[in-house]
Amino acid sequence: MNEPSLTPAVVIGAGLVGASVGAALTTAGVEVHLIDSVSSHARVAASRGGGSTEPIDPATVRLVVVAVPPAKLAEVVADALATYGKATVTDVGSVKGTVLADLRARGVNLARYVGSHPMAGSQRVGPLTARADLFADRTWVITPHDTSRAKAVLTVHALARACGARIVSMGATHHDEAVAQVSHLPQLMSSLTAARLNDVPDEHLNLAGQGLRDVTRIAASDPRLWTQIISANSEAVRAELEAVRDSLDELLAGWGDPEALRRFLADGRQGTRAIPGKHGAGGVAYAEVVVTIPDAPGALARLFADIEAAGVNVEDVRIEHDPAREVGYLAVQVTKPVAKSLQAAMTEAGWTLRPAESL
Amino acid sequence: MNEPSLTPAVVIGAGLVGASVGAALTTAGVEVHLIDSVSSHARVAASRGGGSTEPIDPATVRLVVVAVPPAKLAEVVADALATYGKATVTDVGSVKGTVLADLRARGVNLARYVGSHPMAGSQRVGPLTARADLFADRTWVITPHDTSRAKAVLTVHALARACGARIVSMGATHHDEAVAQVSHLPQLMSSLTAARLNDVPDEHLNLAGQGLRDVTRIAASDPRLWTQIISANSEAVRAELEAVRDSLDELLAGWGDPEALRRFLADGRQGTRAIPGKHGAGGVAYAEVVVTIPDAPGALARLFADIEAAGVNVEDVRIEHDPAREVGYLAVQVTKPVAKSLQAAMTEAGWTLRPAESL
Numbered sequence: 001m002n003e004p005s006l007t008p009a010v011v012i013g014a015g016l017v018g019a020s021v022g023a024a025l026t027t028a029g030v031e032v033h034l035i036d037s038v039s040s041h042a043r044v045a046a047s048r049g050g051g052s053t054e055p056i057d058p059a060t061v062r063l064v065v066v067a068v069p070p071a072k073l074a075e076v077v078a079d080a081l082a083t084y085g086k087a088t089v090t091d092v093g094s095v096k097g098t099v100l101a102d103l104r105a106r107g108v109n110l111a112r113y114v115g116s117h118p119m120a121g122s123q124r125v126g127p128l129t130a131r132a133d134l135f136a137d138r139t140w141v142i143t144p145h146d147t148s149r150a151k152a153v154l155t156v157h158a159l160a161r162a163c164g165a166r167i168v169s170m171g172a173t174h175h176d177e178a179v180a181q182v183s184h185l186p187q188l189m190s191s192l193t194a195a196r197l198n199d200v201p202d203e204h205l206n207l208a209g210q211g212l213r214d215v216t217r218i219a220a221s222d223p224r225l226w227t228q229i230i231s232a233n234s235e236a237v238r239a240e241l242e243a244v245r246d247s248l249d250e251l252l253a254g255w256g257d258p259e260a261l262r263r264f265l266a267d268g269r270q271g272t273r274a275i276p277g278k279h280g281a282g283g284v285a286y287a288e289v290v291v292t293i294p295d296a297p298g299a300l301a302r303l304f305a306d307i308e309a310a311g312v313n314v315e316d317v318r319i320e321h322d323p324a325r326e327v328g329y330l331a332v333q334v335t336k337p338v339a340k341s342l343q344a345a346m347t348e349a350g351w352t353l354r355p356a357e358s359l
Numbered sequence: 360m361n362e363p364s365l366t367p368a369v370v371i372g373a374g375l376v377g378a379s380v381g382a383a384l385t386t387a388g389v390e391v392h393l394i395d396s397v398s399s400h401a402r403v404a405a406s407r408g409g410g411s412t413e414p415i416d417p418a419t420v421r422l423v424v425v426a427v428p429p430a431k432l433a434e435v436v437a438d439a440l441a442t443y444g445k446a447t448v449t450d451v452g453s454v455k456g457t458v459l460a461d462l463r464a465r466g467v468n469l470a471r472y473v474g475s476h477p478m479a480g481s482q483r484v485g486p487l488t489a490r491a492d493l494f495a496d497r498t499w500v501i502t503p504h505d506t507s508r509a510k511a512v513l514t515v516h517a518l519a520r521a522c523g524a525r526i527v528s529m530g531a532t533h534h535d536e537a538v539a540q541v542s543h544l545p546q547l548m549s550s551l552t553a554a555r556l557n558d559v560p561d562e563h564l565n566l567a568g569q570g571l572r573d574v575t576r577i578a579a580s581d582p583r584l585w586t587q588i589i590s591a592n593s594e595a596v597r598a599e600l601e602a603v604r605d606s607l608d609e610l611l612a613g614w615g616d617p618e619a620l621r622r623f624l625a626d627g628r629q630g631t632r633a634i635p636g637k638h639g640a641g642g643v644a645y646a647e648v649v650v651t652i653p654d655a656p657g658a659l660a661r662l663f664a665d666i667e668a669a670g671v672n673v674e675d676v677r678i679e680h681d682p683a684r685e686v687g688y689l690a691v692q693v694t695k696p697v698a699k700s701l702q703a704a705m706t707e708a709g710w711t712l713r714p715a716e717s718l
Contacts, residue, residue, distance in 0.1 A: 134713065136713070168562075177563065178560075178562070178563035178566045181555065182567040182568070183566070185555065188610070189548055190627065192548065192603055194631045195626040196603060196630065197540070197541075197631070197633045198629055198633060203529065204536065205541060207527070211542065211545055211576075212545045213634060214574070214576050215545045215549050215577065216627075216631050218574065220632075223625040223627075223628055224621060227624060234615060241614075251547070252600055258586050261589060264547075265578075265580075265582035267553075268554045269578060269580070269582055270554075270557055271553035272579040273579075274556045276564055276565060300666075305664070308657050
């Protein structure tokens with residue numbers, strides 16, 4: 001079968017994601033028409049290579065991408081299916097089941113609708129931050145339903161491919177369960193941990209280490225954006241939260257029993273090993289080599305030059321700051337077998353090392 | 360008042376922390392005698408500059424540092440107070456209240472005992488990993504009690520200073536509350552989040568992003584070590600866990616109300632701002648510039664050289680890996696005002712940029 005044609009395409013909603021889809025399709029040679037309820041957004045996106053703001057004959061349109069806020073998705077998709085009578089229509093919302101249920105409740109024929117979720121997009125939401133390569137090598141989940149026409153599914157695949165994304169195909173319910181588990185629940189757990197800090201005296205916070213910072217980092221995200229995302233996935237997230245509450249109740253019920261606590265902690269460690277690692281490889285054991293960064297111009301560059309001269313493959317790096325001193329540390333993660341040789345090489349090159357992570 | 364003399368000193372327990380104290384004191388010119396129930400540990404520590412394994416007249420000892428596992432601390436401290444009749448005795452356990460209560464229950468005179476907690480020490484627990492600079496610039500909490508003699512308190516201060524640490528003084532109860540809040544609770548929250556992943560299908564885990572990895576990183580720690588630490592701080596940690604359960608119950612009770620969810624998320628964001636930032640400064644807003652790391656030798660070093668040539672102050676860096684491709688990204692955190700100029704400089708130098716963090 002030939003690759004379905006995407007041209008001409010219409011993008012409705014010229015925020016970061018919509019404008020970036022427009023730019024990616026334009027780069028791929030597709031004729032793109034941009035529409036936004038705030039017309040200046042469409043003009044800004046057009047001026048940055050996202051397409052044109054000229055009107056187009058709706059009957060000729062092959063693809064419509066709906067990139068409006070979560071609460072408006074179903075309404076705009078339904079309108080687009082009616083307006084663009086031959087086009088495949090997709091949306092880029094980060095939750096899929098609610099849109100589909102809402103469309104079904106409207107009695108709309110959904111043969112030409114296929115939902116999708118490009119997993120990219122920072123918290124910068126305007127068209128000024130749009131870019132053609134936003135989706136390059138990112139996951140783009142495509143969620144066909146039982147009444148999707150095959151041609152529509154193939155068209156959305158072609159869209160994701162034109163944007164340079166890596167395609168994952170799953171049903172809307174599976175998708176929403178997956179993001180509830182790997183994204184929405186961790187977001188709430190981070191917030192739950194961070195919220196406790198509002199009651200912690202400053203002198204106690206001075207004992208905070210890197211662990212607390214890691215666990216609470218994503219809690220600093222925009223509350224309004226996450227309220228919309230989680231509200232749209234309410235049932236799946238509630239199920240996850242209830243499972244966590246059950247685990248927490250069980251932990252508290254067995255409190256004081258060291259063996260119950262050890263099992264709980266061992267379950268947690270086991271869970272971390274389920275996360276796909278670098279390049280899809282499973283859990284590899286890493287070691288950290290921590291180097292003091294001298295407070296001198298070019299120190300980091302010289303440090304990296306020496307690390308690379310040591311010939312080791314760096315898996316990850318992290319800068320730690322000492323809160324009381326004008327000094328930082330570079331924590332370099334390497335596979336265990338090479339940690340010793342890196343330590344030796346760093347010491348020989350005159351750097352100051354020390355063990356990582358305090359308890 | 361003169362600096363109290365620390366020499367000769369005895370270190371009981373030649374694991375990482377004890378052997379490192381021995382090495383730091385030896386470097387500072389103190390005569391150190393090492394004791395370990397496993398005599399080979401003491402010999403290894405001695406061979407690495409941690410002190411001597413020769414016997415010493417107990418009546419001459421000025422300082423005893425007890426660095427044995429949590430469950431044995433009180434017993435060994437009590438023995439040391441009896442054996443070394445003129446010495447100040449401290450321990451280095453990461454929980455303070457239980458040791459103190461246990462010592463009081465034994466009816467021991469505690470005038471010469473002052474607890475302490477050097478906040479350093481990785482999970483590598485043997486004397487082979489010991490080093491004289493383990494405590495350099497780390498926090499060392501000293502926990503005097505109401506019957507501590509002033510000279511004993513000053514002696515433990517001198518110990519921490521000799522090891523190069525930054526001293527924080529607080530009561531044992533405050534210390535234990537503080538570590539329950541900023542260390543033990545986050546550890547359990549990370550485990551709670553990670554444990555859920557054991558029930559998540561692999562195809563869902565493929566959608567995992569950096570946020571999940573951050574929240575669950577410390578859950579990969581050693582369950583046995585953390586069972587001991589948390590068991591010794593059982594009451595303070597239970598209080599924290601119960602507060603979290605209350606918040607979780609409240610969140611679930613208001614589930615479906617977007618305004619309640621938004622307030623919950625806003626509380627979390629507020630909490631992240633309570634954590635002291637770099638160099639003790641409060642919450643500064645950072646932006647991230649994400650650069651593709653080419654798969655070529657020396658790429659990271661050249662990248663850092665170009666970042667430093669751009670003249671910006673790097674606050675933090677993180678390497679992200681794409682699970683499906685042999686490519687990585689360097690996420691560079693800078694203050695918001697300089698993000699744009701860094702982006703421009705990187706683009707001009709030929710690097711490929713893109714926005715960070717997918718939702």
